Amino acid sequence: MSNREIVVENLGKEYPGGVTAVSDVSFQVNSGQIFGFLGPNGAGKSTTIKILTTLALPSRGKARVGGFDVVDEAERVRRIAGVALQEIGIDPLMKSTELLTMQGQLFGAKRKDALARAHELLELVRLEDAADRRVGTYSGGMRRRLDLALALVHKPEILFLDEPTTGLDPASRRDVWEEVRRLNRELGMTIFLTTQYLEEADELAEVVAIIDQGKIATEGSPSKLKASVGTESINLAFESRATAETAVSHLSDMADNIQTDRDMVRLYMSEAAQTIPAVVNRLQQANLNPISLTLTQPTLDDVFLQVTGQRLQTEAAKPQAA
Amino acid sequence: MTTPNLSAQSTFSGTAVRNNQASLPLQIALVTWRNLVTIFRTPTALVPPLVISIFFLVIYESTLGKAAGFIPNLSGNSYLGFILPLSIVSSSLSGSGIAAQNLVRDIESGYFDKLLLTPVSRTALLLGPILAGALILGVQASVVIGVAMLLGLQSATGFAGLAVVVGLAILLGTGFAGFTVSAALGSGSAAATQGASFLFFPLTFLTASFVPLDLLDGWLQTAAKLNPITYVLEAMRGLLNTGWDSTALTQGVAACLILGVAMYALAVYALRVRTRRS
Numbered sequence: 001m002s003n004r005e006i007v008v009e010n011l012g013k014e015y016p017g018g019v020t021a022v023s024d025v026s027f028q029v030n031s032g033q034i035f036g037f038l039g040p041n042g043a044g045k046s047t048t049i050k051i052l053t054t055l056a057l058p059s060r061g062k063a064r065v066g067g068f069d070v071v072d073e074a075e076r077v078r079r080i081a082g083v084a085l086q087e088i089g090i091d092p093l094m095k096s097t098e099l100l101t102m103q104g105q106l107f108g109a110k111r112k113d114a115l116a117r118a119h120e121l122l123e124l125v126r127l128e129d130a131a132d133r134r135v136g137t138y139s140g141g142m143r144r145r146l147d148l149a150l151a152l153v154h155k156p157e158i159l160f161l162d163e164p165t166t167g168l169d170p171a172s173r174r175d176v177w178e179e180v181r182r183l184n185r186e187l188g189m190t191i192f193l194t195t196q197y198l199e200e201a202d203e204l205a206e207v208v209a210i211i212d213q214g215k216i217a218t219e220g221s222p223s224k225l226k227a228s229v230g231t232e233s234i235n236l237a238f239e240s241r242a243t244a245e246t247a248v249s250h251l252s253d254m255a256d257n258i259q260t261d262r263d264m265v266r267l268y269m270s271e272a273a274q275t276i277p278a279v280v281n282r283l284q285q286a287n288l289n290p291i292s293l294t295l296t297q298p299t300l301d302d303v304f305l306q307v308t309g310q311r312l313q314t315e316a317a318k319p320q321a322a
Numbered sequence: 323m324t325t326p327n328l329s330a331q332s333t334f335s336g337t338a339v340r341n342n343q344a345s346l347p348l349q350i351a352l353v354t355w356r357n358l359v360t361i362f363r364t365p366t367a368l369v370p371p372l373v374i375s376i377f378f379l380v381i382y383e384s385t386l387g388k389a390a391g392f393i394p395n396l397s398g399n400s401y402l403g404f405i406l407p408l409s410i411v412s413s414s415l416s417g418s419g420i421a422a423q424n425l426v427r428d429i430e431s432g433y434f435d436k437l438l439l440t441p442v443s444r445t446a447l448l449l450g451p452i453l454a455g456a457l458i459l460g461v462q463a464s465v466v467i468g469v470a471m472l473l474g475l476q477s478a479t480g481f482a483g484l485a486v487v488v489g490l491a492i493l494l495g496t497g498f499a500g501f502t503v504s505a506a507l508g509s510g511s512a513a514a515t516q517g518a519s520f521l522f523f524p525l526t527f528l529t530a531s532f533v534p535l536d537l538l539d540g541w542l543q544t545a546a547k548l549n550p551i552t553y554v555l556e557a558m559r560g561l562l563n564t565g566w567d568s569t570a571l572t573q574g575v576a577a578c579l580i581l582g583v584a585m586y587a588l589a590v591y592a593l594r595v596r597t598r599r600s
Binding site: 053054055075078079081083085087088089090091092093094098102103105106107108109134150154 | 432
């Protein structure tokens with residue numbers, strides 16, 4: 001019985017020659033969750049996804065996808081899992097309708113049904129207009145979208161996406177994000193995605209695991225992870241230094257640490273967002289009106305720095321040729 | 323843009339997909355069809371082997387055709403009918419690389435991994451490119467035969483015999499394609515696959531290439547008798563020059579089958595190594 005969960009216990013993988021790609025990884029992805037697997041190049045992301053999708057065997061440990069063992073029940077796993085690997089696996093000489101229809105037929109659909117499904121998916125990923133062109137003429141973003149469509153042909157319950165937006169321009173990246181959210185929301189699909197972009201993990205994932213040197217460095221919801229770095233702050237600006245100092249005297253018990261800089265006050269605390277109403281309340285009672293109020297939250301980059309001791313090289317900001 | 327209703331399971335029932343499986347013949351047909359499509363979309367790979375074998379046919383015939391009268395024991399009526407099978411076999415050799423090049427491209431692009439993740443049987447994955455390759459060789463053989471007819475070829479067994487010659491070419495092609503497909507699976511590299519297909523080339527010379535078998539030097543005659551291609555050539559020559567000869571035909575078909583089965587076994591092994599999931 002499939003349950004749309006992914007359970008990984010003490011997974012490890014050495015390649016011939018003694019290279020350790022994954023040393024000891026355990027995590028669980030719940031039904032209907034979007035799970036982000038974040039890490040730099042070579043951290044073990046792709047190897048983990050290859051083991052989970054039955055393309056590689058683990059050296060040790062266990063993994064179950066949708067309740068099926070990835071080693072002993074590989075055939076069952078392939079039936080319920082959809083996979084879009086980092087290297088876009090499409091033949092440039094074929095047309096997308098042909099690829100999608102054949103994929104559907106290989107999964108046991110009748111030709112007529114496979115063709116109908118192909119058109120449905122082409123509409124979904126907005127490639128109807130390019131349906132009868134050879135894939136070789138597609139842009140990078142179009143190929144990604146086709147690859148995603150191919151992964152969806154058999155209506156998988158669990159979707160694996162290996163760096164789905166690497167090399168895409170910002171607009172195409174947003175399209176993919178939108179698609180991933182929609183699949184998750186409308187079909188309750190469990191989605192396991194690897195990424196090296198903090199922004200992507202933050203945008204999409206309910207739970208993020210940071211993998212570094214073959215091990216899970218930390219795991220949790222993006223907001224919880226950021227809160228654990230503990231440098232959230234509420235920033236208040238007042239009319240004058242004097243008002244700011246009065247405010248500090250009223251707020252001193254509300255923050256772990258307070259800094260004053262001329263007419264600016266910074267209140268450092270965990271769960272800053274939830275504390276804003278109380279702060280505003282207190283200021284109103286004292287008849288103090290701030291000119292501005294902002295919230296500063298730590299980023300996943302701060303989390304990454306704290307758990308791995310290095311910054312994640314992120315190219316997310318750089319637009320790349322599609 | 324209207325959003326298609328993803329939740330609708332109307333066209334493609336989820337549960338059906340879980341259990342359905344395309345029948346093996348359908349799977350083989352699908353993978354073969356797909357290989358043929360891509361082969362025909364790269365005509366530049368298709369033409370050179372054909373041109374080369376027609377070139378050799380014309381050269382051999384022009385060089386040795388008039389001398390044929392001096393070659394004793396040349397069965398039947400023409401040197402053209404004697405040399406045409408060699409031309410067909412060598413075009414099969416050079417053409418069999420086409421199927422394997424497709425496979426290399428699939429491995430490089432990752433499409434092969436994608437196919438491995440479907441419930442497609444390993445048999446279909448292997449037979450697809452092999453059969454596509456063999457069918458292409460059948461087409462090439464037909465064209466070469468057509469040219470030979472323009473040069474004045476007269477078949478001793480008529481069109482039926484010519485059809486059998488094409489059939490033999492296809493059958494022999496499965497063996498050649500099995501070998502190049504193994505090379506593609508083993509190396510995953512276009513250059514290595516190309517190189518490996520040259521290994522078969524000497525086989526077209528370690529045989530009764532230009533003169534009948536009993537005129538060969540001692541050691542070469544022994545080598546030729548061990549070479550399956552010899553029997554395929556003999557069977558084709560018999561059909562073109564002398565007439566229906568069930569012994570020669572049986573030996574020719576048997577040689578093709580032995581080669582085909584052996585090369586298929588090699589391909590199965592190569593696929594197993596590639597997909598060992600290590």
